[in-house]
Amino acid sequence: MTMLPSPALAAAMQEVTAAVEVALDHLLPVPAGATAKLDDAMRYASLGGGKRMRALLAVASGDLFGVPRERALRVAAAIEMLHAYSLIHDDLPCMDDDDLRRGKPTVHRAFDEATAVLAGDGLQTQAFLVLADPATHPAASVQAALVAGLAQAAGPRGMVGGQAIDLDAEIRTAAGRPLTYDEIARLQALKTGALIGFSAEAGAILGEAKPEDRAVLRDYAAELGLAFQIADDLLDHEGSAEEVGKAVGKDAAAGKATFVGLLGLDEARAKARALTNSAKSRVSTHFGPGSMVLQELAEFVITRRS
Structure with missing residues (x-):
């Protein structure tokens, strides 16, 4: 059954989305x-769209450790810049060749391919500039930890590496050697999960939290990220372009490795539910009622329609 976010989660999402929009508007270059x-x-790629799930993770995890909201929002904005860069490059003709993103033309369609590449490059570097600014945190050690964490999540052992594996998976599938479940899980842990993981841990880095606190958030995010990707695969199979805001059915048509293709609809749904329940239990047990936004976000991830 499709569910809307709970009133508490809807309020948190609305608040963070509005605040991150203001932060992005302030931190992005003025034309x-x-x-x-x-x-x-x-600005076209970054403003006025998206679920801002990663931003909400950064803010909600920061709230667990009393991080000033203005600092958490700067980190959230940097994460959204990095995420927007990845979407621009993902959509290019040499990658996934998509024409629609967040319900509007992709950047290379709205502008041109060269501008899209440069806009992605600009957003990536702007994200690190924001994290290294003393306004994000006065301690150089915390700035460095944020920069290193985002670089790890975005680089060859993170999002970029996952994209490389994804491209190779199409070749393997065409040759009759499709990825196994563990290989697809590894692909998605890098391509999608790594940035979600950094987002959840970023608030703990800002709050100079204990290692055990950061470990719980990493484990929560690993399960959340996998559940999110399974839900995406289900939407690609069952959703409409109007709901999702981008073309659907392309992954299966292109022979991409998906959880639905490997597990089938029922087993994929069951796996997403198990991951969500485990993620909710982790933060509830460790952080108590203060983790309610994180718990409800995990639930919403597998019941959303976009």
Whole structure:
């Protein structure tokens, strides 16, 4: 059954979405002069769209450790910049070749391919600039930990590596050697899960939390990220472009490795439910009532329609 977010989660999502939008507007370059087109493309990709799930994870985890909201929002904005960069490059003709993202034309369609590549590059580097700023945290050690954490999540042993495996999986599938469940899980842990993991841990880094606290958030995020990807696969199979905001059915048509393709609909749903229940239990047991937003977000991840 499709569910809307609970009133508490809906309020938290609305609050963080609005606040991150303001932060992004402030932190992104203002279109001017010779780089106006590039600046416009960066803002087009980042503002006014998306679930802001990663931003909410950063803010909600920061709330567990009393992190000032303005610091958490700067980190959340940096994460959203990095995420937007990944979507721009994912959508390029040389990658997934998509024309629609967040219900509007992809950046290379709204502008052109060269501008899309540069806008992605600009957003990626702007994210690290924000994290390294003393306004995000006055301690250089915390700045460095944030920069290192995001770099790890985004790089060859994170999101970029996952994309490389995903491209290779199409070749393997065409050759009759499809990925196994464990291989698909590894692919998605890198491509999707790594940035979700950093988002959940970012608030703990800002709050200089204990290692055991950070470990619980990492484990929670690993299960959340996998459940999120299974839900995405289900939406790609069952949803509509109007609901999802992008083309559906392309993964199966392209022979991409998906959980639905491997497990089938019923088993995929059951797996997503088990992962969600485990993720909720982890943070509830360790952090108590203060983790309610994280718990409800895990539930919403597998019941959403976009």
